[in-house]
Amino acid sequence: EPEVTQTPSHQVTQMGQEVILRCVPISNHLYFYWYRQILGQKVEFLVSFYNNEISEKSEIFDDQFSVERPDGSNFTLKIRSTKLEDSAMYFCASSDSRKVHFGPGTRLLVL
Amino acid sequence: DQQVKQNSPSLSVQEGRISILNCDYTNSMFDYFLWYKKYPAEGPTFLISISSIKDKNEDGRFTVFLNKSAKHLSLHIVPSQPGDSAVYFCAATWRDDKIIFGKGTRLHILP
Numbered sequence: 438e439p440e441v442t443q444t445p446s447h448q449v450t451q452m453g454q455e456v457i458l459r460c461v462p463i464s465n466h467l468y469f470y471w472y473r474q475i476l477g478q479k480v481e482f483l484v485s486f487y488n489n490e491i492s493e494k495s496e497i498f499d500d501q502f503s504v505e506r507p508d509g510s511n512f513t514l515k516i517r518s519t520k521l522e523d524s525a526m527y528f529c530a531s532s533d534s535r536k537v538h539f540g541p542g543t544r545l546l547v548l
Numbered sequence: 549d550q551q552v553k554q555n556s557p558s559l560s561v562q563e564g565r566i567s568i569l570n571c572d573y574t575n576s577m578f579d580y581f582l583w584y585k586k587y588p589a590e591g592p593t594f595l596i597s598i599s600s601i602k603d604k605n606e607d608g609r610f611t612v613f614l615n616k617s618a619k620h621l622s623l624h625i626v627p628s629q630p631g632d633s634a635v636y637f638c639a640a641t642w643r644d645d646k647i648i649f650g651k652g653t654r655l656h657i658l659p
Contacts, residue, residue: 441591470647479651480592480637493646528591535580537647539591 439463441540443529449546453518458543460512460529469512470530470537471504473497480528486512519547551575552640554650562658567625569653571638574619578640582647583612583623586635595636596623625655633657 442461450456462469471483484494486504503515512531516523524547529540553572561567569583579600584592598605598612598621605612611624625632638650 472649480649482646482648485646530591535641536582536594536597538594539584541591542589544589 439538441529441531441538443527443540443543445543446541447544447546449548450519452521452547456516456519456545458514458516458527458529458545460514460540461510462512462529462531463533463538464510466531466533466538468492468532468537469504469506470532471514472528472530472539473525474528474542475522475525483514483527516545519545521547523547550650551578552638552648552650554636554638554653556653557651558654558656560656560658561628563630564627567623567628567632567655567657569623569625569636569638569655571621571623571650572619573621573640575640575642575648576619577642578648580641581612581614581621582639582641583610584637584639584649586637586652592637628655628657630657630659 444459469486472480474480482495484498485492501517505513526542526544528542530537551574582597583595585595586592596607596610596612598614603614614621635652635654637652639647641647
């Protein structure tokens, strides 16, 4: 069965640095998402992307965050200037219907 | 504002018995509900879903019940197996661009 893949699996960065989290959604899917889970907390919606533009974003997704689909297969989440509170597992997901498939996540640690 | 609530952070069930995980929601616009299972360091994996026009959906050992008037759904696992030990997230959606998750219930299957 096709899977959503994410790279890197782990990322450690210094506060204030930029990070780019990469995702390859399932190839025929049209909807793409980023979610995050801070340790011990629930899975939180960040942003959804459809037809090459953001369709919805949460309050968490402020100006420090951006998403891009640079080449028709990759879907990236950029955090421009990381903060300590950005430390979390970041999950990419994609769907072609109501069933959303998640990637394995990228664990981001901001020091 | 918690639109999807899982009030039991954890649940322990004897192997072979029935596991019942509960979920309440507040937004009457939700029309599709999903259960995801999550192992540590992995992304959530889709388990089972139900449309708001149904009150029950069954898939093997997993059954989801929906009570729209009470805004309540439950996941039944029968019989419970050791591999079912995981965190279970209830989720709901009303459009194709966002899924709202509960905080999760950690299920322990006891030998």
